Amino acid sequence: MNGRTKKVLILGGGFGGVKTALELSNDDSFDVTLITDHADFRYYPTLYKAATGGSVLASSIPLKEVFASKNIGLVIDSAKHIDRGSKIVRTTGGK
Numbered sequence: 001m002n003g004r005t006k007k008v009l010i011l012g013g014g015f016g017g018v019k020t021a022l023e024l025s026n027d028d029s030f031d032v033t034l035i036t037d038h039a040d041f042r043y044y045p046t047l048y049k050a051a052t053g054g055s056v057l058a059s060s061i062p063l064k065e066v067f068a069s070k071n072i073g074l075v076i077d078s079a080k081h082i083d084r085g086s087k088i089v090r091t092t093g094g095k
Contacts, residue, residue: 009089010034011079013041013063025070033073035091036062041066 004087008024010017013036024030040060062072077091 005029005031006032007031011089012036013038018063020065021067021072022070025067025072025084031073032035033070033075034067035075035077035079036063037076037078039063 008030010021010032011034013034017034017036018041021032023035024032030088040062043059043061049055067074074095075091077093077095079089080092081090083089
């Protein structure tokens with residue numbers, strides 16, 4: 001890549017998006033940003049605990065904590081428009 005970083009934008013903070021961001025952040029040739037409409041990662045396998053009287057917090061992990069030691073940009077917003085030709089994504093919040 002000729003010593004240049006490639007910008008990578010990931011849409012969605014589910015299992016796939018979070019795992020991809022974490023993996024790519026280990027390679028200095030990538031500048032990673034993740035856009036998600038939720039500030040927390042939802043860990044669905046433990047939702048049964050909340051449904052049976054347990055804490056909802058067991059199923060919700062703040063993405064800031066997940067990415068704390070990683071160089072990952074985090075945007076809490078929703079993608080509104082994608083222009084693939086110009087490589088631009090606009091969010092509902094205007095970013």
